[in-house]
Amino acid sequence: MNREQPSVTAKTQKMNLKGMWVGDFEQLLGELGEKRYKARQLASWIYAKGATDFSEMTELSKDLREKLSRIATINGVQLVRRQVSQKDLSEKFLFKLSDGEKVETVLMWEADRVTACVSTQVGCPLGCTFCATGQMGCKRNLTAGEIVDQIIALRDNRINHVVLMGMGEPFLNYDEVLKAIKIMNNEMGLSFAAKRITVSTAGIPAMIQKLADENLKLKLAISLNAPTDAKRTKLMPINKKHPVKELLAAVKAFVKKTKRGVTFEYVLIRDINDSEKDALALSKLVQGIRCKINLIPYNPVDDLPYDRPSEERILAFRDYLYPRAPAVTLRRSKGEDILAACGQLRV
Ligand code: SF4
Numbered sequence: 001m002n003r004e005q006p007s008v009t010a011k012t013q014k015m016n017l018k019g020m021w022v023g024d025f026e027q028l029l030g031e032l033g034e035k036r037y038k039a040r041q042l043a044s045w046i047y048a049k050g051a052t053d054f055s056e057m058t059e060l061s062k063d064l065r066e067k068l069s070r071i072a073t074i075n076g077v078q079l080v081r082r083q084v085s086q087k088d089l090s091e092k093f094l095f096k097l098s099d100g101e102k103v104e105t106v107l108m109w110e111a112d113r114v115t116a117c118v119s120t121q122v123g124c125p126l127g128c129t130f131c132a133t134g135q136m137g138c139k140r141n142l143t144a145g146e147i148v149d150q151i152i153a154l155r156d157n158r159i160n161h162v163v164l165m166g167m168g169e170p171f172l173n174y175d176e177v178l179k180a181i182k183i184m185n186n187e188m189g190l191s192f193a194a195k196r197i198t199v200s201t202a203g204i205p206a207m208i209q210k211l212a213d214e215n216l217k218l219k220l221a222i223s224l225n226a227p228t229d230a231k232r233t234k235l236m237p238i239n240k241k242h243p244v245k246e247l248l249a250a251v252k253a254f255v256k257k258t259k260r261g262v263t264f265e266y267v268l269i270r271d272i273n274d275s276e277k278d279a280l281a282l283s284k285l286v287q288g289i290r291c292k293i294n295l296i297p298y299n300p301v302d303d304l305p306y307d308r309p310s311e312e313r314i315l316a317f318r319d320y321l322y323p324r325a326p327a328v329t330l331r332r333s334k335g336e337d338i339l340a341a342c343g344q345l346r347v
Contacts, residue, residue, distance in 0.1 A: 016075045016098075017046060017068075019145020019176075021183055032067055040188055046074055047189040050152055076149040077103075083338040090335035093154065094347065097122070097146055101139055102347040103167055105150040107157055108334040115161040118150045119345070120177050121168025126202050128223075128236045130269060132301045132339070132346035133167045141173040147180035151190060162192055165200035165221070167345050171207035181218065194218050200265065202238050205250035212257040221263040221294070222251060226273045227281035235272070244285070252289060261290035267343065268314055269298045270307040279317050283324035292327040299336050299344050 020028070025039035041059050045051040052074050054065040077095035080102065084091050091107045103119040123136035150166075151159060162184060164170045170177045177199070183189035184197055194217035201208065202223050211220065224244075226232035232239040239247075251262055264286060268274045286293065295318055298308045309317070314330065322328035339346070 014071060014073045016145060017042070017072050018074050018076055018149060019143045019179070021144075021179060022188065028072075032064070034064055034067075038064065043186075043188040047148065047152070047183055048187065048191065050155065052076065075145075077146055077153055079153060085335040085338050087337050088334050090338075092335055092338050092345075093150075095150060095153065097142075103142065103146075103150070104345045104347060105154065105166055106335060106345070107154060107159070113161055114157055114159050115163055116151050116154060116157075116159045117163050117166045118147060119166035119168055120147055120164055120170045120173050120180075122347075124168045125172065126169050126236070126238050128202065128225075128238075128343075130225075130235055130267060130298065130301070130304060130306050131343040132304070133343070135304075136167075136346055138168070138172075141176060142168070144176045144179035144183060147176065148183045148190065151184070155190075160192075161196045161198075163198045163200060163221075165198065167347075169202050169204070170199050171201050171204045171211075174207055174210070178214065181216065185216070185218075198263075202236055203242055203247040203250075204238070205242050205246050208247075208250040208254050212254040217258075217260070219260075219263065220251075220254060221265055222247070223267070224264040224282075224285075224293075225267050227278055227285050231273055231278075235269075248285065248289070251291075255290050261292065264291055264293045265296060266293055267296045267298050268309050268317060270309040270313070272306065274309040274313055274317050276316070276320050279320040280324070283321055286325055290326075292329060293321065293325050295321075295328065295330045297330075297332075301339075301344055301346075 022039045022043050025042045026036040029036055029038055045057045051057055054069045057065055075098055077097060079093060080096050081094040089109055093105045094102055096102050101122045103122055106117040108115045121141050122139040124133045125138035126134055128134040181197060184192045185194050198219040198221050200221040225235050229243045232244055297314050298306055300307060318328055318330050
């Protein structure tokens with residue numbers, strides 16, 4: 001059971017079941033003198049059916065529902081604000097957490113693909129110099145319940161892809177993120193196929209290896225953003241601790257172990273990492289790695305000294321990079337006008 005959850009014998013505060021999973025429920029039901037198989041029903045009611053009150057759980061006996069409501073709650077995130085982009089209809093949601101902290105979640109619409117970009121921390125401790133979230137510092141990690149509840153709260157939108165790419169570095173909140181992924185990737189949970197879930201990291205080599213060992217079929221994206229240590233360290237201070245060579249060694253090991261390719265995200269910033277020389281260095285860096293490079297033209301953030309390259313320069317970078325690199329896509333950011341685009345989230 002989640003250590004932060006009070007045990008059934010400590011009756012001072014009700015425990016929140018959202019974020020707990022089948023093993024936790026089995027333990028709880030055991031303490032209540034109930035059959036453990038009911039754990040699966042409980043999970044299914046909370047996640048698959050989205051129940052927020054025990055009275056809805058008609059499959060469970062009245063006696064059990066009453067016992068549960070005396071000791072537990074099913075609390076989720078609270079929607080505070082919704083903004084819709086006038087440019088591309090992407091939407092940004094501000095959610096309040098139980099302690100008053102806030103996080104943002106973005107929905108992006110493309111043909112039949114609806115992607116939720118979900119936060120994993122309140123802020124982010126990594127302080128990438130081009131990123132609005134990175135300027136906030138990190139107030140705390142989200143619980144697994146708070147991570148999955150961003151999707152549950154928006155499920156009427158028929159979300160079919162999830163990217164853990166909102167506020168925060170998922171690998172610095174590994175255990176709760178992994179638990180949230182297990183809830184997403186299970187029919188008693190949110191029923192997302194693993195290949196529809198992407199974890200995006202700034203690059204923490206040990207955690208990339210750890211994820212490879214989990215044997216999940218998730219997608220992995222790495223924010224690379226520069227082809228040399230000198231440039232990358234200026235944009236991403238984490239590079240001082242884990243330089244490019246170490247990061248790429250972990251990525252290669254991930255690809256070898258999982259037999260799956262990865263995506264390198266590369267935010268194109270004017271006069272910083274957008275030259276032909278950068279493109280050439282980038283293409284050499286990824287040689288031999290099964291990967292795709294996703295180019296993201298920078299979305300300017302107030303108070304930060306960076307700009308987006310001209311359209312001409314963006315296309316020139318892409319055309320120089322491909323076919324030198326195996327696969328290259330150019331992502332048109334969504335929701336720029338509501339500050340919902342990549343690197344613009346800040347509460
Ligand atoms: S780019 Fe990602 S890792 Fe870097 S500060 Fe922003 S949220 Fe954190």
